[in-house]
Amino acid sequence: MSSVFDLLHRLADWTEGLADSDWAVALLSLIAVSESVVFPIPPDPLLIAIGLADPGSAIWLALLVTLGSVIGAVMGHWIGRKIGRPLLHRLVSENKTVRVEALFNKYGAWAILVAAFTPIPFKVFTILAGVMNLEMRPFIIASIIGRGARFLTIGVLIFVFGESIQSFIDDNFEILTIASAGSFIAIVIAYLVFTRMQSARHNPN
Secondary structure, three states, rough: OHHHHHHHHHHHHHHHHHOOOOOOHHHHHHHHHOOOOOOOOOOOHHHHHHHHHHHHHHHHHHHHHHHHHHHHHHHHHHHHHHHHHHHHHHHHHHHHHHHHHHHHHHHOOHHHHHHHHOOOOOOHHHHEEEHHOOHHHHHHHHHHHHHHHHHHHHHOOOOOOOHHHHHHHHHHHHHHHHHHHHHHHHHHHHHHHHHHHHHHHOOOO
16 A cells, blocks of 8 residues: 555656646646546646645636546547547456446446546546446536546645645645545445435335
8 A cells, every 4th residue: 555655656746846847737737638548647736736836826727627637538438439448458457447347337427426536547437438338428427526526625725725735735645545535435325325215215115
């Protein structure tokens, strides 16, 4: 587990270095799109770095990243429909593909919603959604909700707290990663349990 977090830290440090570029916002948009398709580095570190340079712009930057990520998700879905499974086998093991596929079979668009908010590689879910021919409308809605919640949380925190949020994130990187994944999964599970209870109530045996 520690090696995974070490890798995330190194990738985050490299991405943050791009914030000093004159093309920082354009790079942020490009990373947001490509991370949903092929790029291994999430846009979060660069969003934080650029946002901290101008906290007043953090929310609109978060919206920009959300838009780019959803556009990339639609591209990933299209790629999945056309050439997805051979490409997917290059990205992840067959065992992981089978597990993600089972998740789609069970939860449909909710699988995208969970993946959009956690450190799970989003491109795997977007491409597999296309492979499994998941309906585009719920796919896009789930992507907007999940990615919007993730990036707007960052944007609002930077807007409100400014530079003090950076040290907090650095000091609690592992905890925040695990907590964000766990809390969101808990919300989804609670919703699924509630809907099943409602369904059972309206359709008693």
